[in-house]
Amino acid sequence: MAVTASLVKELRERTGLGMMECKKALVETDGDIDKAIENLRKASGLKAAKKADRTAAEGVVSAKIAEDGSYGVVIEVNSETDFVARDENFLGFVKQVLDRAYAEKIADVSQLMSGELENARQALVQKIGENIGVRRLQMVKPESGVVGTYTHSNNRISVLVELKGGSVDLAKDIAMHVAAVNPPVVRAEDMPQDVLEKEKDIIRAQPDMEGKPAAIVEKMMGGRIAKFLKENSLLDQPFVKDADLTVGKLASNAGAEVVNFVRYELGEGIEKQESDFAAEVAAQVEASKT
Known part of the structure; x- marks a missing residue:
């Protein structure tokens, strides 16, 4: 069956894919639009799997x-x-x-x-x-x-x-x-208690705490922890x-x-990958050949 412009247009409307991708799919199925859609769906799963290890942040x-x-x-x-x-x-x-x-x-x-x-x-x-x-x-x-x-x-x-x-x-x-x-x-x-302990460690390390008696340090600590809790x-x-x-x-x-x-x-807790832009482009060009 001939692959006509109207057939390509219909496949584009039904899938939202680009003209060349739709035309290629129709050529491969000899103009069978339903088979083309089936093949494209299979390909989409494969493509999604290949991209699954790329960071999306x-x-x-x-x-x-x-x-x-x-x-x-x-x-x-x-x-x-x-x-x-x-x-x-x-x-x-x-x-x-x-x-x-x-x-x-x-x-x-x-x-x-x-x-x-x-x-x-x-x-x-x-x-x-x-x-x-x-x-x-x-x-x-x-x-x-x-x-x-x-x-x-x-x-x-x-x-x-x-x-x-x-x-x-x-x-x-x-x-x-x-x-x-x-x-x-x-x-x-x-x-959380671990957050409080970390804050106490930070307070103890402040220069104005150095050399002070333990009782004074504890009193100052209490005031600063109270302020920290109020602010947070x-x-x-x-x-x-x-x-x-x-x-x-x-x-x-x-x-x-x-x-x-x-x-x-958005993206909190996701470690973003820093990549070399030129290397990334080269990798994409190479991938497009397969």
């Missing part, structure tokens, strides 16, 4: 909550470059992922990415040419209260805040504070929109209690 984070604040989800989807993170096809895939996690209340990546979404991811890898991955997600479902969300305009920080009592708007305001200030814990008593505990921090109020006071004034928060920052 760019992308977006995104969140969605129920209108009544009864539950919410936050996700991180990664690409290799910031350019792809702004691509409409990538953002469309992110929306698919978020919508499914929200609609089906899924809190496990492997469960979320079973079936159609994994096929969509592999097809996107083939189309865009970068490693794409759903890195993590989390659901917050208050037992008695609400959840609010704030996502920074660049889609690199997204927060869910769970309140006991209060309102979605209050939770959103506190989520904005968490996004901006990045407190490690909700309350001072939540601070959400409830004790001055609220970003009104420094005369602490976040704890803001919540209590509204008859609410902050239960927990989830803060996702």
Whole structure:
């Protein structure tokens, strides 16, 4: 069967792939469009597997909550470059992922990415040419209260805040504070002991501690640890929109209690690989020959 321009156009519309790739697939199947699609899907899985070991530390984070604040989800989807993170096809895939996690209340990546979404991811890898991955997600479902969300305009920080009592708007305001200030814990008593011990070691090493009696050192230590906890505990921090109020006071004034928060920052914890640009281009040229 002849491979016509209209056949190539139809395959492009059905797959979203480039003209030359579609034409090649049709030539290989003698114009059988269904067979061409099947082969392209197989190829997309192979291509996705080949790119799976490449570091994907760019992308977006995104969140969605129920209108009544009864539950919410936050996700991180990664690409290799910031350019792809702004691509409409990538953002469309992110929306698919978020919508499914929200609609089906899924809190496990492997469960979320079973079936159609994994096929969509592999097809996107083939189309865009970068490693794409759903890195993590989390659901917050208050037992008695609400959840609010704030996502920074660049889609690199997204927060869910769970309140006991209060309102979605209050939770959103506190989520904005968490996004901006990045407190490690909700309350001072939540601070991990190993973090406190490291801070004490730092304080002991300060020049003004040298040569002082142990009792004086301990007294100074107590004051500085108290200051450290106050600065790093959400409830004790001055609220970003009104420094005369602490976040704890803001919540209590509204008859609410902050239960927990989830803060996702894009790429946190991912070790980015630094590569030689010329070598990378040469490797890509060589790979294109195979």
